[in-house]
Amino acid sequence: MVINNKEFSARLRMSFMMFVLLYLVILVLAVIFHWSETHRFELYWSVFFVLTLIFFFLRGYNYIYFNSDGSKLILRYMGSQPLLYSNYAIEIPKSQFVSYKIFRSKLGLRTSIILYQRTEKGLSKYPPVAITSLKKSERRDMLDVLDKLSVQ
Numbered sequence: 001m002v003i004n005n006k007e008f009s010a011r012l013r014m015s016f017m018m019f020v021l022l023y024l025v026i027l028v029l030a031v032i033f034h035w036s037e038t039h040r041f042e043l044y045w046s047v048f049f050v051l052t053l054i055f056f057f058l059r060g061y062n063y064i065y066f067n068s069d070g071s072k073l074i075l076r077y078m079g080s081q082p083l084l085y086s087n088y089a090i091e092i093p094k095s096q097f098v099s100y101k102i103f104r105s106k107l108g109l110r111t112s113i114i115l116y117q118r119t120e121k122g123l124s125k126y127p128p129v130a131i132t133s134l135k136k137s138e139r140r141d142m143l144d145v146l147d148k149l150s151v152q
Contacts, residue, residue, distance in 0.1 A: 001145055002067045003138045009063035012080050012133070016056065023049045057081055060110045060130035068145045073097055075115070077129050090126050092117045099150045102143070103128070111139075115146075 023045070029035075030042050061080040067073075075090040098116040105112070112128040131139055 001141060002065075002069065003134065003142055004065050005133055005135075005138065006063060006065075008133060008135075009061070009078075009080055012061055016080075016082070019049075019052065055109070058105070058107065058109045059132050060112075061133040062130050064129070064131060064134060066142055068094075068149070073115075073146075073149070075129065080133070088129075090115060090129070094149055097146075097149050098123060100143075100146045 026045060027042055030045070031039075035041050062077045063080060065074070065076040071094060073090075073092045073094060076087065077089075078087050092115060096118045098118050100116065101114045103112055103114070104110065110130050110132050112130050112132075114128050115126045117124045117126070131142070134142065
């Protein structure tokens with residue numbers, strides 16, 4: 001099974017860039033045309049912008065590619081946050097896959113998965129991957145595949 005949220009990730013990045021551009025345009029226009037004598041409009045607009053950025057970063061959206069068709073589990077992901085465009089990949093032979101763990105952040109905004117692999121030296125734990133950007137159906141399909149593999 002292949003899960004790929006490339007379209008959602010691209011739309012999310014484009015929306016984020018448009019939001020930043022809109023913020024800057026409104027802020028510049030407000031300053032040029034003196035929409036508010038005490039600059040409260042600019043302050044409120046900036047607070048809204050910062051809170052939206054914090055929410056976006058707390059959610060931890062990722063581009064995710066998951067493939068379980070071959071002899072390996074492949075999970076590729078890339079952060080959708082600005083300046084965090086590093087590519088990461090996890091490849092685990094199906095025979096060495098042990099289990100996974102799902103957890104939610106304290107505020108419940110981010111859902112992450114940790115994969116475990118059996119190695120010669122014992123159990124290996126991969127860093128958590130935020131799967132918040134996956135649809136519920138995609139997340140359910142991914143967990144069904146992992147459940148089947150962890151039982152074997």
